[in-house]
Amino acid sequence: MAIKTVPLRVPPPASLPFVSINMAMTADGKIASENHRITSFGGDYDQRHLLELRSEADAVMAGARTLEADEITLGPGPLPYRRQRLQRGLAEYNLRIVVSGSGSISPRAAIFQKRLSPVLVLTTKAASPSRLEQLEPVAAEILVCGSKSIDFRAALAYLKNAWKVQRLLCEGGGELNEALFAAGLVDELHLTICPFIFGGQTAPTLAGGTGVAHLQNAQSLVPKSRKRVRDRVFLVYEVKKHAAPSDPS
Numbered sequence: 001m002a003i004k005t006v007p008l009r010v011p012p013p014a015s016l017p018f019v020s021i022n023m024a025m026t027a028d029g030k031i032a033s034e035n036h037r038i039t040s041f042g043g044d045y046d047q048r049h050l051l052e053l054r055s056e057a058d059a060v061m062a063g064a065r066t067l068e069a070d071e072i073t074l075g076p077g078p079l080p081y082r083r084q085r086l087q088r089g090l091a092e093y094n095l096r097i098v099v100s101g102s103g104s105i106s107p108r109a110a111i112f113q114k115r116l117s118p119v120l121v122l123t124t125k126a127a128s129p130s131r132l133e134q135l136e137p138v139a140a141e142i143l144v145c146g147s148k149s150i151d152f153r154a155a156l157a158y159l160k161n162a163w164k165v166q167r168l169l170c171e172g173g174g175e176l177n178e179a180l181f182a183a184g185l186v187d188e189l190h191l192t193i194c195p196f197i198f199g200g201q202t203a204p205t206l207a208g209g210t211g212v213a214h215l216q217n218a219q220s221l222v223p224k225s226r227k228r229v230r231d232r233v234f235l236v237y238e239v240k241k242h243a244a245p246s247d248p249s
C-alpha cells in the first residue's frame with residue numbers, strides 16, 4: 001500500500017532537514033514568462049550549478065506546475081555528479097519529491113517515466129481517490145499531509161525520519177517556494193540573476209501565494225556570498241528563521 005497519512009504533530013526543529021531553494025530569476029524578478037513558455041534561461045553554468053547543488057542533496061523537490069512545464073526529472077545528472085554523491089556518502093541517485101496538493105500532477109509527467117530513484121508524492125485529503133489511484137503505480141509513496149494544503153513541517157519531519165533526508169533541495173516553482181517560506185522551513189536561497197527583463201504582471205516570481213501585507217512579516221535574508229560568471233550573478237542568502245509554532249496539543 002503506497003498511500004500513507006503523515007501524522008500532523010509539530011516536530012522539534014532538529015527533526016527537520018536542511019532546506020535549500022535554488023532558482024533562476026530575470027532582473028525584473030520573473031522565474032518564467034507570462035505565458036510560461038520561457039522556462040529555461042539560466043544558461044550553461046547555471047545548469048552545472050543546479051547539478052552541483054543536487055549532488056549535495058538527499059532529495060530534490062518541485063511543485064506540480066514546474067514538473068509539467070518541462071521534461072524535468074529531478075535526477076542527479078551525468079556520472080561525474082553521481083560520483084561526487086558517492087564520495088559524499090550519499091546514494092548515487094537522489095530521492096525525488098513531487099508536491100501536488102490536489103493530486104493534479106499527470107502520471108505521464110517526465111519525472112514518473114524516468115525510473116532513476118523513488119518518487120514520493122506529497123498531497124492532501126483534497127486529492128480525489130481516482131487521482132490517487134492513477135498516481136499509485138508510478139509513485140513509491142503517496143503521502144497525505146494535511147486536509148486542504150500540505151503541512152510541510154510534518155511532511156519534512158516524516159521525510160527525515162522515514163527516508164533519512166538530511167538535505168532537501170527545492171527547485172520551485174513560486175507557489176511551492178512561498179509555502180515553504182511561510183512555514184519558516186527554508187534555510188538557504190540560491191539565486192541566479194539572469195540579464196533579461198520579461199515583464200508581464202502575472203508572470204511567476206520567486207515566491208507566489210498571497211504574500212505579506214506588512215514589512216515586519218516579510219521573510220528576511222542575510223547575504224552569504226555572490227559570484228559573477230560572465231553575464232550571470234550567483235547569490236546565496238541565509239534565510240532568517242522565525243520562531244517555530246508551538247505544539248497545540
Ligand SMILES: NC(=O)c1ccc[n+]([C@@H]2O[C@H](COP(=O)([O-])OP(=O)(O)OC[C@H]3O[C@@H](n4cnc5c(N)ncnc54)[C@H](OP(=O)(O)O)[C@@H]3O)[C@@H](O)[C@H]2O)c1
Pocket residue numbers: 022023024025030031032036038039062063064065066067069099100101102103104105148149150171172173174175176177179204208
Ligand atoms: N526560473 C526557475 O528557476 C524556475 C524554477 C522552477 C519553476 N519555474 C517556473 O515556474 C512556473 C511554475 O511555478 P508555479 O508557482 O506556477 O507552480 P509550482 O509551485 O511549481 O506548482 C504549483 C502546484 O504545486 C502544488 N503545490 C504547491 N504548493 C502547495 C501547497 N502549499 N499545498 C498543496 N499543493 C501545493 C499544487 O499542485 P496541485 O494543483 O496538484 O494541488 C500547485 O498547483 C513554471 O512556469 C516553471 O517553468 C522556474
